[in-house]
Amino acid sequence: MLGLLRSLWSFRAYVASSILADFKTRFVRSRLGFAWVVLNPLAQVSIYAFILSGLMASRIPGIDNTFGYAIYLLSGLLAWNLFSEIVDRLMKVFIANANVIKKVRFPRIVLPVIAVGTALINNAALLVVMCVLFALFGHPITPAILLVVPAALLVSAFAACIGMILGVLNVFIRDIEQVVPILLQVVFWFTPIIYPVNIIPERFHSLLELSPMFHIVDSYHRLVVYAQPLQWSSVLYIVVLVLILLPLAMFLFRRASAEMVDVL
Template identity: 85%
Template sequence: MLGLLRSLWSFRAYVASSILSDFKTRFVRSRMGFAWVVINPLAQVCIYAFILSGLMASRIQGIENRFGYAIYLLAGLLAWNLFSEIVDRLMKVFINNANVIKKVRFPRIVLPVIVVGTALINNAALFVVMCVLFALFGYPLTPEILLVIPAALLVSAFAACVGLVLGVLNVFIRDIEQIVPILLQVVFWFTPIVYPPNIIPERFRGLLELSPVYHLVDVYHRLIVYAEPVPWASIAYVVVLVLILAPLALFLFRRASPEMVDVL
């Protein structure tokens, strides 16, 4: 672990320049540029709001605002987009950088760090836009909303653990890249993002609460939508999972790293 941290610190300039380069590669040739970071999720919100607002608006409790459903959606998607982006990009990170890995000697752990850093910046831009929209909707911004910053770090840590394991496995079992998007869709629809948890029958809520993504989205909803205190039980559950998964993910990464070059 200490060796990985020392490697990251010695390559900190490379990590920063790679994050900047990633932005340039993704947006410099686009007329809309960085706006695509927020246009895609906002389009997603508009589609769901247009289709489901009439059905769900009356079921969103505790929001006295005619844009209540859109507000609820934005908060949930803010957490989900960060999680899904990190998992999806980490799953492909070693395969997408196969030429670099085979030709250049460097600590490969910097590749996942670059992905997480880029995703956090993308999510921060979406968070700023979301705050502006809330102000336009006439929804009050409370001090609790600032706690989304450490919540985003927790989402990133959990997603990084899951994504790193999937990224290593994907090098050796390419079916992973086909299976994971399906699983992400299942997790998305079994997480109260486009619907409130109160519509789920009581007998099934216990099963949904086993999902760490459920708790992460719940943290965002409580802090952003309802301005409630930090749900420590939800946070503790995810923190424990991260503390268990992180050493396992790093162990798998270190054991598989020497063989990755041959397989890639």
């Protein structure tokens, strides 16, 4: 692990320049450029709000605001988009960089780090826009929102562990890339993002709480929507999962690193 950290530090300039290059590549031919980072999730929010706000607005507890459903939805999507983007990027990172891996000698761990760094910047841009929208909606922005930063880092660590495992497996089993988006959709709809948990019968709550994303999204709702303190049991649950998944992800990565070159 220390060797990987030293490799990352020695390639820190490459990581930074690669993140910048990623943005340039994605937006150089686009008139709106970086705006697409926030326009896509905002369009998603607008669609859900337009279709469901009349049905859900009165069911969001503790929000006395005309735009209460949009506020609730935005905060949940802030967490979900970070998680799903990191998982998606890392699942494809080794295949997408196959030519570089085969031709250039460098610590391959920098590829997942670049992907996570790019996703975090995208999410930070969405957070800034979200705060502006909340101000326009008349929703108070409290100091509790600052805790979104460490929460985002914890979400990133959890998503990176899952993404690394899937990324290594995807090199050898290409069906992974087809199956995971379906599983993510299932998890999305079983997580209280577009609906509040209070509309689910209480006997099913214990099942929902088995999902790590339930605890992550609930933490974002507490910080952003209700300005409440985090439930440390939820934080501890995610930390324990990271501590379990991280050694597994690093073991698979180190074990399969040499073989990936041949398969790619």
